[in-house]
Amino acid sequence: MMSDFPEGQELEQFIKRRRQKGLIWRSLFLLATTLGVLVLMVLLLTILNKTLGYVAVRYRMEPDELVVALYRTIMLDASQTQTLANPADLTRGLAADPDGVGIMARADFEATGQGLRVVPITDLSLQGVVVVVSEANTWLTDLTSLELMRLFTIATTWSELRPEWPQRPIHRWLPPASSPALHAFIAQVYGEDPRTQPTEALVAMLAMHLSPGAMRQIMAEKPLSARTHEDFYQLLVDRVMEPTILETWSFSESILNRKAIQARVAAMPDARLEFRRWITWDFITSPQSSRPEFAGVRTAILGSLWVVFITLLFAIPVGIGAAIYLEEYGSGGWLDQLIESNINNLAGVPSIIYGMLGLAVFVRALEPLTSGSLFGLVDPATSNGRTVLSAGLTLGLLILPLIIINAREAIRAVPQAFREASLGLGATQWQTIWSHVLPNALPGILTGSILAISRAFGETAPLVVVGASTAIFLDPHGPFSKFTVLPIQIYQWTSRPQAAFQNLAAAAIIVLLALLLVMNGLAVYLRHKYRRTY
Amino acid sequence: MTRERSAPEIHESLRKRPRWGETVIHGLLLVFAGLSIVTTLGIVLVLFSQALHFFARPEVSLARFLTESQWQPQIGHFGILVLINATLLTSLIAMVVALPTGLAIAIYLSEYASHRTRSILKPILEVLAGIPTVVYGYFALTFMTPLLQRLLGRDVVEVFNVASAGMVIGILILPLITSMAEDALSAVPYALREAAYGLGATRLETALKVVTPAAMSGLIAAFVVAISRAIGETMIVAIAAGAGPRNFKSWREALHHLALFNPFKGAETMTGHIVRISGGDISYESIDYDSLFAIGLTLFLITLLLNILSRRIVRRYREVY
Numbered sequence: 001m002m003s004d005f006p007e008g009q010e011l012e013q014f015i016k017r018r019r020q021k022g023l024i025w026r027s028l029f030l031l032a033t034t035l036g037v038l039v040l041m042v043l044l045l046t047i048l049n050k051t052l053g054y055v056a057v058r059y060r061m062e063p064d065e066l067v068v069a070l071y072r073t074i075m076l077d078a079s080q081t082q083t084l085a086n087p088a089d090l091t092r093g094l095a096a097d098p099d100g101v102g103i104m105a106r107a108d109f110e111a112t113g114q115g116l117r118v119v120p121i122t123d124l125s126l127q128g129v130v131v132v133v134s135e136a137n138t139w140l141t142d143l144t145s146l147e148l149m150r151l152f153t154i155a156t157t158w159s160e161l162r163p164e165w166p167q168r169p170i171h172r173w174l175p176p177a178s179s180p181a182l183h184a185f186i187a188q189v190y191g192e193d194p195r196t197q198p199t200e201a202l203v204a205m206l207a208m209h210l211s212p213g214a215m216r217q218i219m220a221e222k223p224l225s226a227r228t229h230e231d232f233y234q235l236l237v238d239r240v241m242e243p244t245i246l247e248t249w250s251f252s253e254s255i256l257n258r259k260a261i262q263a264r265v266a267a268m269p270d271a272r273l274e275f276r277r278w279i280t281w282d283f284i285t286s287p288q289s290s291r292p293e294f295a296g297v298r299t300a301i302l303g304s305l306w307v308v309f310i311t312l313l314f315a316i317p318v319g320i321g322a323a324i325y326l327e328e329y330g331s332g333g334w335l336d337q338l339i340e341s342n343i344n345n346l347a348g349v350p351s352i353i354y355g356m357l358g359l360a361v362f363v364r365a366l367e368p369l370t371s372g373s374l375f376g377l378v379d380p381a382t383s384n385g386r387t388v389l390s391a392g393l394t395l396g397l398l399i400l401p402l403i404i405i406n407a408r409e410a411i412r413a414v415p416q417a418f419r420e421a422s423l424g425l426g427a428t429q430w431q432t433i434w435s436h437v438l439p440n441a442l443p444g445i446l447t448g449s450i451l452a453i454s455r456a457f458g459e460t461a462p463l464v465v466v467g468a469s470t471a472i473f474l475d476p477h478g479p480f481s482k483f484t485v486l487p488i489q490i491y492q493w494t495s496r497p498q499a500a501f502q503n504l505a506a507a508a509i510i511v512l513l514a515l516l517l518v519m520n521g522l523a524v525y526l527r528h529k530y531r532r533t534y
Numbered sequence: 535m536t537r538e539r540s541a542p543e544i545h546e547s548l549r550k551r552p553r554w555g556e557t558v559i560h561g562l563l564l565v566f567a568g569l570s571i572v573t574t575l576g577i578v579l580v581l582f583s584q585a586l587h588f589f590a591r592p593e594v595s596l597a598r599f600l601t602e603s604q605w606q607p608q609i610g611h612f613g614i615l616v617l618i619n620a621t622l623l624t625s626l627i628a629m630v631v632a633l634p635t636g637l638a639i640a641i642y643l644s645e646y647a648s649h650r651t652r653s654i655l656k657p658i659l660e661v662l663a664g665i666p667t668v669v670y671g672y673f674a675l676t677f678m679t680p681l682l683q684r685l686l687g688r689d690v691v692e693v694f695n696v697a698s699a700g701m702v703i704g705i706l707i708l709p710l711i712t713s714m715a716e717d718a719l720s721a722v723p724y725a726l727r728e729a730a731y732g733l734g735a736t737r738l739e740t741a742l743k744v745v746t747p748a749a750m751s752g753l754i755a756a757f758v759v760a761i762s763r764a765i766g767e768t769m770i771v772a773i774a775a776g777a778g779p780r781n782f783k784s785w786r787e788a789l790h791h792l793a794l795f796n797p798f799k800g801a802e803t804m805t806g807h808i809v810r811i812s813g814g815d816i817s818y819e820s821i822d823y824d825s826l827f828a829i830g831l832t833l834f835l836i837t838l839l840l841n842i843l844s845r846r847i848v849r850r851y852r853e854v855y
Contacts (some may be wrong), residue, residue, distance in 0.1 A: 348764025
């Protein structure tokens with residue numbers, strides 16, 4: 001027997017070999033673990049990567065054109081304004097007018113600007129365009145950008161701008177409306193982004209580009225005075241700019257292939273390259289829309305909250321009740337054993353089967369109840385059973401086993417001595433449960449229930465079957481509403497071929513994960529705060 | 535002065551009185567607990583009755599259901615095997631990914647990792663388990679499929695394919711396997727390990743030859759539960775695996791170049807098909823509607839069988855220490 005076992009030199013080698021083998025396997029185990037962690041990171045990065053990045057957008061009305069058009073109109077309509085197409089004419093006219101001020105392309109000024117001088121702007125350096133006055137003008141030595149804005153729009157006399165300047169009317173000499181110099185001047189002085197313009201300017205832009213009828217309709221929906229700056233901006237985007245997203249790129253592509261993307265967009269007719277954040281406050285508060293530029297998740301979030309609310313209302317009391325029965329009343333008879341093994345079996349049933357149960361029972365068999373037509377709340381001709389109520393009950397059945405299993409564990413953890421003490425003092429069984437067992441088991445029950453609810457929040461398949469998957473654009477307003485939920489919104493967007501919907505799906509996933517994180521964080525917090533050891 | 539009470543009177547006053555409130559509560563709680571049985575009965579009843587509806591149709595027969603190589607109920611083809619085949623393919627790929635990895639992670643966590651490492655890694659894996667499956671579906675479509683296409687070529691790997699769905703299901707069930715396997719390994723008494731070390735075994739030999747066999751029943755149960763979960767998984771396959779069953783004119787064609795088993799082409803699983811069909815506007819009278827329940831029944835029976843099997847294994851092979 002002993003001869004099987006190596007000795008001496010051989011023994012050392014044998015041990016070394018075994019050690020090496022151990023090391024190799026150990027690194028393999030570590031590698032697998034690292035892989036698991038890595039996958040989680042890759043998953044999150046893949047999704048985050050899609051929530052930022054370049055988009056190619058085509059506008060019906062480009063945002064900078066919108067701003068330029070407004071100020072061009074205001075400037076050209078201002079009093080005492082002359083437009084001259086020929087720079088030489090402008091030079092000649094302005095040189096002879098000491099109260100005049102003009103705008104010229106820098107190149108034109110250098111070519112023909114005899115008798116004129118450039119007015120320096122103290123807090124702005126204009127590119128490609130200059131503000132000029134006659135050399136005969138001695139007092140206009142400098143301008144601030146704020147004075148410049150007023151100079152070409154609402155000011156009428158020089159003394160309005162600065163009291164020490166003469167009380168004489170301003171004569172404005174401008175290049176024609178179509179000239180690049182005017183465009184460059186407006187873009188640099190007044191800005192290009194409509195979002196940064198004052199509210200009055202936004203209203204003026206709307207009025208410029210919409211028909212009077214459309215304006216009246218907007219005012220009828222909500223008076224202008226009740227609208228905020230953001231409202232007007234949204235109206236401009238929806239009704240005037242009307243962007244269409246042609247193509248999107250992920251964050252990593254945007255960083256790594258910037259040049260190639262810019263070249264590609266430059267070759268697309270009428271397309272602009274923009275950097276877009278897909279998760280914005282607008283995205284969270286906007287209702288669902290069939291156009292990716294405007295779509296948001298408000299409808300879906302409200303749907304999810306309504307469904308989970310119904311689920312809670314149904315599953316928590318029933319689940320805790322069942323757990324109390326099994327732990328406190330059950331005597332271990334055949335019925336109790338059947339219930340117990342049945343609950344374990346139910347926990348293993350695929351969620352989609354619950355969806356089919358919901359479809360056959362809640363949506364179809366109990367349609368009068370779940371559609372609300374039994375209560376006369378809705379029009380029976382148009383209603384059907386595919387409502388918040390059906391979905392909530394279906395998910396309630398789905399998470400019931402989870403709640404029962406968790407609640408039983410929490411109840412079991414309450415020491416037997418508590419019950420004996422209570423019963424010994426003459427309390428009835430229910431008094432014992434209500435006043436001693438439940439309060440002590442509550443943190444555990446709560447933690448388990450929150451986890452079950454977060455499961456319901458992320459559940460998709462049964463709700464598709466129950467019928468939440470048709471496109472819903474209206475917010476749900478009660479248990480008998482048609483609805484959509486966040487995971488289904490993600491599923492629908494993911495299934496759409498247009499690239500922009502993939503980005504929307506990624507943004508919606510981040511919203512969903514954030515909500516789940518809050519719920520799970522709450523569960524962990526409760527578990528720690530109320531942790532008891534007996 | 536109170537009257538002296540006689541012995542029978544005292545006996546009477548101490549006797550247990552009926553408390554109606556207690557009885558009502560007891561009954562109510564029993565009803566709540568019994569609801570789980572009603573749910574099970576409901577599932578069985580709904581699936582069987584609707585499936586019966588399906589099989590009662592003149593054009594449908596159980597033989598065709600089990601032997602045909604196409605699933606297209608509207609034009610009279612009801613071969614469930616193509617759907618089952620896709621389900622088994624995705625589940626198999628998932629198990630190939632998740633089983634070795636999950637077991638390795640579980641062994642690492644229970645046998646090698648320090649207490650500190652474990653307290654960091656376990657919550658991370660729990661996070662992985664808490665992510666909704668629709669997110670994994672998105673991941674399969676936007677990460678796994680492009681990755682496979684880049685590695686193997688776009689002409690080999692279709693946009694919707696079984697492989698990426700299966701691999702991502704593997705990632706989905708990884709935490710399940712890991713946590714169940716880790717529980718099973720940790721439950722092995724420490725004395726067994728000490729005995730192995732005392733005999734001169736290395737850590738690896740202890741882990742593989744002593745602890746793993748001792749925990750075998752728990753490990754197998756973990757795998758069975760994981761398979762059942764993989765088979766029932768829906769959203770990943772609905773998004774990434776394909777938007778139509780992989781039909782064949784005949785089984786000969788199906789086996790030509792093993793086209794039936796090609797993991798890089800699209801195929802619809804049982805769950806994927808149910809979701810796609812019921813997601814559209816479906817008429818309750820159509821054969822599509824009835825056929826869904828026949829698929830659902832098949833799915834339910836398969837997973838039920840696996841769940842019962844896992845429980846049986848645990849009970850049968852459990853080593854009691």
